Amino acid sequence: MTCRLYPGLRLFLLLPLLHTSEETCPPMCLCISDTVSCSSSGLSKLPLSIPTFSVTLDLSHNHFSWLGPGNFDRMPRLENLRMSHNQIVTLTHDVFRNASGLRHIDLSSNRLRVVEHHYFQGLWRLEELLLFNNKITQVEAGTLSGLSSLKKAYFSLNQITHFPFFSIQDHSHPFLTMLDLSSNRMARLPWEDVKALPRLVQRGLYLHNNSLICDCTMYSVFWHWDLRGYDTVKHFTAEHVCTISGEPQGSVQFMQYSRFFHNCTVEKVVSQPVTVLLSSVFAYEGESIHLDCQTSLNSTDLSFTWLSPSRGYITQVSSNGTLISLFPNGTLEIQATKVSDSGLYVCTAVDVKQELNATREVNVTVHLPTAEIFNTGYTTLLGCMVTTILILMYLYLTPCRCSCCKQPRPPAIPVAPYDPGALSSVFCSSSREQAMIQANKHVAFIEPMVGNGRPLDKVLIQELPVRCYSSVSAVNEKKNVMSLSRRPPPLHLKGIPTKKAISPFPFLALFSRTAR
Structure with missing residues (x-):
């Protein structure tokens, strides 16, 4: 059984396939979600099969020389367009037709010479415009008209000699916070228009690396900006250079060497009716x-x-x-x-x-909420409490009395009884010397002490034998002598006044008497 399809039915069935082919990614590009990157692909014109749902389109580092009308008609969701490092010389009328959702346009490092007023017409959502590193010599008056959402505009590294400052006002560009005109060829600026710029624009106006002519009006403007602490002046102090009139080779870093303007009268800061806090x-x-x-x-x-x-x-x-x-x-x-x-x-x-x-x-x-940091005061208080508790435990807790905790007592040292002749062993080293001492016995008398102006009775010291011991016995006797300090004082004999005590070392008196 064969089935015949009418030609109209065939065309109806092929429509979904045609729609699908339009949404496919070009072979020289990389498509990720809503981002299409065709950079460094050698393109000179826009591919036809770019997905219509693209939000970001990267066409940088190619060979585009111009952009024709309606190039982006089929991309109503496009927000970011990157076309830097191409050879674009001009943009035709209605190039961004049906692409009013663009927020970021990068046309830097191209060959643009004049920025015409119709280039960015209708892009009321545009927030960032990058036109630096071109060959721009002129920016027409209506270039930024209608860009009510513009926040940042970069015109640096060009050959601009004049710029329409008067076209930027509070009601036309309420969100403009950066206007980069650095590294251009502006010699004289309409300083009255510059001072009339919204304060937010003045705060973000970059004018360094221009061939400005040195005059008091120019210096007054930058002096006020420096006084207000604007980053555009503070971060590029050395790059603010002006040329002395009549001397092409004479340039002055006027923000660092202000002595060249000592004759200028700087007006006081006048508060403007519209301020930015x-x-x-x-x-x-x-x-x-x-x-x-x-x-x-x-x-x-x-x-x-x-x-x-x-x-x-x-x-x-x-x-x-x-x-x-x-x-x-x-x-x-x-x-x-x-x-x-x-x-x-x-x-x-x-x-x-x-x-x-x-x-x-x-x-x-x-x-993000962080864990509460422990206060140092609490740490100090806790340390004091712990120290106090330990001291109280040391003072008042009963020590352990169990047998397992008791320490063994040190061994007792035996103490021999006191012998007055013990020290004599120190001086007797042999039995011969002992015999000589036994043969030469003497009686020692102690001279009476004079008390209250009259002499006392002589005291007879008993005759004491002197003994010698061996070396081992001498060592034991020395130990006994060391314990003498623990013994009670000697008793006094009858008839002897209390002011005179018997010497515990009578042999010393013996030697003293012999010496006399």
Whole structure:
């Protein structure tokens, strides 16, 4: 049995296959999720089969020389376009048609010469524009018009001589925080337009490495920026150079050697009606924070808009039913903060009647909750308590009296009875000497002590035999002598006054008498 398909039915069945082929990744590219990378592929024109759901498209390091109209029509979700290191000379009209969702465009390191006003028309969501390292000599007045979400614009490393500062105002670019014009060829700037820039733009305006002409107006502007502590001046002090008029070779690092401008009169800082207040808020995850939007606008009829790093724009309407609340006075409340809420929050206060606006920046940092650190005071108190308890235990607890804990007593040393002639063994080393001592016996008398001016009676000391012992006995006798200090004092004889005691060493008197 055969089945015949009508031609119309065949075409209907092939439509899904055609749609699938359009979504396939080009063979020279790498497709990962919503990112398509075709860098260093030798491309000179845009591939036709790029997936339409692409959010990031990388075409850097190729051979593109221009971009035609409607190149990105089929990519409405495109947000990041990287086309650096190509040979692009110009962009045609409507090149970014149907790509209004672009937030990041990188056209650095190309061959652009003039940035025309229609290049970025309609890109109201664009936040970063990178045009550095080109050959740009002119930036037309309307180039940045309509870029209300622009935050950073890089024009450094070009040949720009003039820039339309007057086109940047508070109401047109409320979020612009960086304008890099360094390393160009600007000699004279419209300093009045520069001083009229929003304070947030002045804080992020980079003008170093330009061939500026030295004059008092120029020095006054940079002097005020240095006084306010702007990073653009503080971080590039040595690169701020001006040229002395009439001397091409004479350049001065005017931020380091200000003595060349001692004749200049620097005006005092005048507070402008619109100011930007900078602050920082630190919190732990789960805490609630309040961010105020206090500006110099005193009007009561103000509308407030917050730009958050993770949630985008926040208004009173969009904050309903969420953990974020925007109060009528502009205060933003974030309940149960998370680490992802960290970043720079920018509040814009708009006075519709007076056509004025002001911005305020708040840098929020959310930390993870950490374990509570043990206080040093508690450690000291605990140490004192433990020491006190140990001392009390040492003083009042009864020592162990069991037999297992008792220490053995040291052996007792026998003490021989006292013998007055013990020390004589020290001087007698042989029996011959002992015989000589026995033959020569003497009677020793102690001279009476004089007391109260009259002599006392002589005391007769009994005749004492002197004995000699062997060397072993002499050692034992020496031990007995060492114990004499423990014995009680000798008794006194009858008839002898109490003031005179019998010497415990009578042989000393014997030798003393013999010597006389």
